[in-house]
């Protein structure tokens with residue numbers, strides 16, 4: 001019997017992975033074992049795994065072996081959609097990871113395993129976190145210009161969790177929440193879930209239209225203003241000191257809570273002080289470790305004025321009793337030992353490098369982007385339908401978001417939002433080139 005061609009082995013393994021016969025995390029035979037089992041040359045076995053890796057189905061971990069990748073959810077595409085394409089570039093969701101970060105996790109878990117007091121991770125942590133864990137976050141926040149105390153810091157399972165808890169804790173269904181006409185989609189989800197009336201504030205490439213915000217607050221009883229002053233999602237803006245002062249002045253004049261989202265703020269170290277520093281009496285500052293460390297970690301926090309701490313602690317308790325101890329131990333360990341600071345240095349350089357690539361590949365197109373940001377807002381011509389462009393790119397394995405996802409009101413420009421942080425660096429330029437071709441191929 002002739003040995004099977006390498007292509008037949010690739011097809012067989014790919015079908016087993018897609019069909020679930022080889023579930024995520026399965027360790028595949030070593031190259032040598034595969035060669036022996038299938039009676040093929042070692043170089044052919046290596047080629048089989050290289051092809052499966054290029055299809056995004058397996059990942060090789062040096063010294064450990066080859067494993068089936070988790071294709072569900074945001075880590076790439078659904079398996080059924082991932083199949084026809086050799087390479088996948090997810091430009092729809094930012095989850096930057098430095099090379100070798102898995103090793104940091106291995107090390108942290110090993111250290112935890114041998115540390116004293118590990119039993120405390122099996123006991124219930126209070127809603128908002130233990131005091132000494134909150135203290136670690138408070139110290140970290142000094143580097144962001146936020147001077148607070150552990151009692152005003154509440155830990156949560158990511159920024160979105162903190163946002164949901166703050167909105168639920170501080171508003172009632174029917175309250176008006178002002179948010180940029182284009183903004184982070186998670187605030188729309190939370191507002192809808194809680195029955196809030198989302199009022200869209202017109203945007204410019206350099207910030208919200210603050211005159212329009214002031215008018216809105218005069219006309220309607222705005223309870224809270226959701227703002228991303230530093231490295232906005234999706235437009236990338238960094239508000240200057242005057243804009244920040246004006247926003248705070250409007251919030252004070254109308255007694256609004258400010259919900260400041262600092263998720264991407266670590267990317268711009270030269271930004272003016274956060275709104276929280278200007279108006280600590282009314283600002284709920286939210287951030288987390290998704291973009292600077294790892295999205296899957298699910299660790300975030302809120303800094304709250306005294307008068308709001310009890311209400312938000314209550315909503316955190318309702319949503320999940322307390323913080324997961326293991327995640328908190330890893331996250332606070334990395335905050336305290338400087339790992340987060342190092343990863344943030346890496347991310348700043350990484351984001352800048354990716355913006356350089358985007359600037360070169362998209363030269364001459366209608367790009368709105370901040371040089372420190374991981375995001376690009378790409379305006380399209382009227383005949384270029386964002387949904388058509390997105391569908392054509394998806395068939396090629398390139399995922400993008402359309403403006404609709406970010407729209408809080410009726411302003412839905414013909415535009416795409418590109419998240420540059422997820423693909424391997426070497427895949428970014430080809431993906432953007434393909435994107436440009438797809439857009440320019442649409443006849444006027």
Ligand SMILES: Cc1ncc(COP(=O)(O)O)c(C=O)c1O
Nearest residue numbers: 158159160184233263288290300
């Ligand atoms: C502005 C903004 N806020 C919050 C989040 C959610 O962050 P987390 O993963 O910490 O919940 C994101 C994620 O993309 C974001 O862009």
